[in-house]
Amino acid sequence: MNAYLAYLVFPGFLFTAAAGMLASWIDRKLTARVQWRVGPPLLQPLYDFVKLLGKETIVPKGSSKITFLLAPVLGLVGVTFVSTMVWSAMLWPEGGFTGDLIVVLYFLMVPSLAVILGAFASKNRLASLGASREMKLMLADELPFLLAVLVVIIQSGGSLKLGQLMTYQQSYGMILGSVSGVLAVVVAVLTMQAKLTLVPFDIPEAETEIMGGVFVEYSGPPLAVFKLTRMMMLITMPAVLTLLFLGGVKFEGWHILWSLLKFFVLLLLITLIRNTSPRVRIDQAVRFFWGPVTVIGIVAVVLALLGF
Amino acid sequence: MSEIIPIGPYHPLQEEPEFFRLHVEGEIVKKLEIEIGYNHRGIEKLAESKSWDQVVFLVERICGICSTSHPAASICAMEDLGGIEAPERAQYIRTVICELERVHSHMLWLGLAGHFIGYNTVWMWVWKYREIVCDLLDKITGNRQSYAMFKCGGVRRDILDEDMLWIRQSLNKLKPALDLFKGAVMDDPVIHARTKGVGVLTRQQAIDYCVVGPTARPSGVAIDVRKDNPYFAYDWIDWDIVVLEEGDVFSKTAVRILEMYESIKIIEQCLDKMKPGVIDLHVKELPAGEGVGRAEAPRGEVFHYCMSDGSNFPMRYKVRAPSYTNIFSNEAACVGQTVADAALVLAAVDPCYCCTERSITVRNDRGEENILTGGDLIRLSHERTKQIRKELGV
Numbered sequence: 001m002n003a004y005l006a007y008l009v010f011p012g013f014l015f016t017a018a019a020g021m022l023a024s025w026i027d028r029k030l031t032a033r034v035q036w037r038v039g040p041p042l043l044q045p046l047y048d049f050v051k052l053l054g055k056e057t058i059v060p061k062g063s064s065k066i067t068f069l070l071a072p073v074l075g076l077v078g079v080t081f082v083s084t085m086v087w088s089a090m091l092w093p094e095g096g097f098t099g100d101l102i103v104v105l106y107f108l109m110v111p112s113l114a115v116i117l118g119a120f121a122s123k124n125r126l127a128s129l130g131a132s133r134e135m136k137l138m139l140a141d142e143l144p145f146l147l148a149v150l151v152v153i154i155q156s157g158g159s160l161k162l163g164q165l166m167t168y169q170q171s172y173g174m175i176l177g178s179v180s181g182v183l184a185v186v187v188a189v190l191t192m193q194a195k196l197t198l199v200p201f202d203i204p205e206a207e208t209e210i211m212g213g214v215f216v217e218y219s220g221p222p223l224a225v226f227k228l229t230r231m232m233m234l235i236t237m238p239a240v241l242t243l244l245f246l247g248g249v250k251f252e253g254w255h256i257l258w259s260l261l262k263f264f265v266l267l268l269l270i271t272l273i274r275n276t277s278p279r280v281r282i283d284q285a286v287r288f289f290w291g292p293v294t295v296i297g298i299v300a301v302v303l304a305l306l307g308f
Numbered sequence: 309m310s311e312i313i314p315i316g317p318y319h320p321l322q323e324e325p326e327f328f329r330l331h332v333e334g335e336i337v338k339k340l341e342i343e344i345g346y347n348h349r350g351i352e353k354l355a356e357s358k359s360w361d362q363v364v365f366l367v368e369r370i371c372g373i374c375s376t377s378h379p380a381a382s383i384c385a386m387e388d389l390g391g392i393e394a395p396e397r398a399q400y401i402r403t404v405i406c407e408l409e410r411v412h413s414h415m416l417w418l419g420l421a422g423h424f425i426g427y428n429t430v431w432m433w434v435w436k437y438r439e440i441v442c443d444l445l446d447k448i449t450g451n452r453q454s455y456a457m458f459k460c461g462g463v464r465r466d467i468l469d470e471d472m473l474w475i476r477q478s479l480n481k482l483k484p485a486l487d488l489f490k491g492a493v494m495d496d497p498v499i500h501a502r503t504k505g506v507g508v509l510t511r512q513q514a515i516d517y518c519v520v521g522p523t524a525r526p527s528g529v530a531i532d533v534r535k536d537n538p539y540f541a542y543d544w545i546d547w548d549i550v551v552l553e554e555g556d557v558f559s560k561t562a563v564r565i566l567e568m569y570e571s572i573k574i575i576e577q578c579l580d581k582m583k584p585g586v587i588d589l590h591v592k593e594l595p596a597g598e599g600v601g602r603a604e605a606p607r608g609e610v611f612h613y614c615m616s617d618g619s620n621f622p623m624r625y626k627v628r629a630p631s632y633t634n635i636f637s638n639e640a641a642c643v644g645q646t647v648a649d650a651a652l653v654l655a656a657v658d659p660c661y662c663c664t665e666r667s668i669t670v671r672n673d674r675g676e677e678n679i680l681t682g683g684d685l686i687r688l689s690h691e692r693t694k695q696i697r698k699e700l701g702v
Contacts, residue, residue, distance in 0.1 A: 125313055199428075208426065
C-alpha cells in the first residue's frame with residue numbers, strides 16, 4: 001500500500017506534477033521578465049493542463065491508434081518512476097537497491113522514446129521528421145550524459161546506489177567541488193537542456209520549422225499528458241542533477257533553503273540558456289555533443305580516475 | 309524518392325496565405341514550388357472607381373507593414389502625370405516618414421527572424437525598441453500605422469518645431485538599441501553557425517530572378533531606387549547604399565541592420581535641412597496622360613503606374629510590389645538546404661504576401677480561357693454539397 005502511495009502521491013505522480021507545474025511557471029515567468037513581458041499567473045500551467053483535458057481528442061486517419069494514444073501514458077509513467085526513485089533516494093538514502101542508478105538512467109530515456117513512438121504512430125510527415133530528429137538528439141546526448149554520470153560513480157568509489165551516492169557527497173563534499181566534477185556538471189547541464197528539448201536543442205519540436213513536429217497531430221488529453229510529462233521532466237532533471245552532482249537535499253534547518261537554492265539555480269540556468277541562444281540545426285547539435293562535449297566528458301572521467 | 313512537406317496554404321508563422329511545397333529527400337530540400345494568389349483583393353480594379361485623393365488611401369491598405377511606400381510610389385506617379393513639383397519642406401517630411409517606416413519594418417523583420425531561429429529574446433527586445441519608432445510616427449503623423457500622410461502635391465501634416473527636440477531625443481535613444489542588436493545578432497557565434505553560408509543567392513541568380521531591395525543588395529547587386537532614380541529629398545542628402553557580397557541569410561540580416569543606421573542618418577539630415585515653408589500645393593486636377601512612380605519600400609522597389617483621361621478617376625492603375633519578385637528567388641536559394649534552413653531562407657527575403665496577390669487566368673489544353681463566374685461557383689458548390697449529402701446519407 002505504501003509503495004503505491006509513494007508512486008501515486010508522494011514523492012511520485014501528484015507531487016512531481018505539482019512541483020513540475022511550479023517549475024514550469026518559474027521558467028515561464030523568468031522568460032517573460034527576460035523578454036520585457038509580464039508573464040503568466042502562478043496557476044497558468046494548471047489552467048493550461050485542465051483546459052487541454054476538456055478538449056476533443058482527434059486521432060488522425062490511418063494512424064496506429066493504440067500506439068498513438070498509449071505513447072503519452074508511457075512517457076508519463078517513465079518520468080513518474082524516475083521522479084519517485086530519485087526523491088525516495090534523497091529522502092530515505094538507506095532505502096533503494098543496488099543498481100537503481102542504472103534503472104533511473106534507463107527510465108530517463110522513456111519520455112523521449114514515448115515522444116518518438118507517438119510521433120511515428122501519428123502518420124504525419126512533420127511528426128516523422130520531428131521524431132527522427134528526436135532520435136538523433138537522444139543518440140547525441142546520451143553518450144556525454146553517461147560519461148558525466150561515470151565521473152560520479154568513480155569518485156564515490158564505484159557505487160551504483162542513488163542513496164549511497166548522496167550520503168557519500170554529504171560526508172565528503174559535493175562532486176561539483178572537484179575539477180572533474182566541474183567538467184562533469186558542465187556536460188550534464190548541456191545534456192539536460194537537450195533531454196528537456198529546450199532551446200537551443202528544441203529541434204524535434206521547432207515550431208517555426210516543422211510546426212511543433214512530434215506533437216503536431218496531438219490534441220486534447222493526450223497532448224495534455226505530453227505537456228504534463230514535459231513539466232514533470234523540468235523538475236525531475238534538476239532533481240537528478242542535484243542528487244548526482246550537487247549533494248542532494250537535506251531537510252534540516254537551513255539545509256532546506258540550501259536544497260531549494262540548488263533546484264532554483266539549475267532551473268535558472270535552464271531558463272537563461274534557453275533565452276540567450278537560437279536553435280541549432282540537428283547536424284550541428286549532434287556534432288556538438290559528440291565532439292567538444294564528449295571530449296570534455298572523457299577528460300572529466302580521466303581526471304576522476306586520477307583522483308582530481 | 310522525394311516526399312512533399314507542405315508549408316501553407318496558411319503559413320503557421322508568417323500568418324499569411326501562401327503555399328510552399330518542399331520536395332524533400334530526408335531533410336534536404338530538392339525542389340521548391342511556390343503558390344501565391346490566395347487572397348486577391350482586386351485593388352487595381354478598385355482604384356479605377358476612386359478619386360485621385362482616395363486612391364492614395366486605398367493603396368496605403370495594400371500592405372500593413374510598408375504602408376507608406378505604396379502611397380509614396382502612388383503620389384510619385386500622380387506628380388509625374390501632372391508634372392507637379394511638391395514643395396521642398398513636404399519632400400523632407402516625406403523622406404522622414406519613409407525612412408522611419410524603413411526602420412520600423414526592418415526591426416519588425418529582425419524580431420521575426422529571431423523568432424524563426426528560436427531566439428525569442430531577440431524578438432521581444434527588438435519589438436520593444438520598435439515602439440520608439442512607432443511612437444515617433446504617432447507623434448508626427450497621428451497614426452502608428454497607415455499614416456495617411458501623403459497626398460498629391462504635398463503632405464497632410466507638418467512636423468512642428470516644438471516636437472523637433474523630442475524627435476531628436478527619440479532618435480538618439482534608438483541608436484544604442486541598434487548597437488545592441490548589431491552586437492547581439494552579428495557577433496553571436498550560434499547565429500553565425502545557423503545563417504552563414506545558408507540560402508546563398510548568387511549575384512547572377514539575383515539578377516536572373518530580378519530581385520530588388522534588401523534581397524538583391526546582399527548578393528552584390530547595388531540597386532536602390534533612392535539612388536538610381538532619386539525621388540523626394542534623397543538627392544539632397546548624403547547617404548550610402550549598403551551592399552554585401554555573400555548573398556546568404558547572414559548578409560541579408562546584416563544589410564537590414566546596417567540600413568537602419570543609414571535611415572537614421574537620413575532622418576537627422578532631413579531634420580537639419582528642413583526650412584519653414586508651405587507643405588501642400590492643393591492640387592485640384594490632374595491632366596490626361598500617363599504617370600509612373602517608383603519608390604524604395606523596405607522590401608525593395610515599389611512600382612506604380614497610373615493612366616488618366618483627365619477625369620477625376622484613374623483609367624488604369626497598376627501596382628508591382630517588391631515581394632512579388634523576391635519570393636520566387638527562394639526557388640534558387642532553398643534548393644540543397646535542410647528543412648530547418650529552408651524555413652529561415654523563406655523568411656529571409658522578408659516576404660509580404662498581401663502585397664503580391666495576383667489574379668490568375670487558367671487556360672485549358674485547347675488554349676481557351678477558363679474563367680469561373682459567380683454563378684458557376686454557386687453551381688459547383690451546390691453539386692458538391694449534394695454529393696457529400698449522398699455520401700453521408702443525410
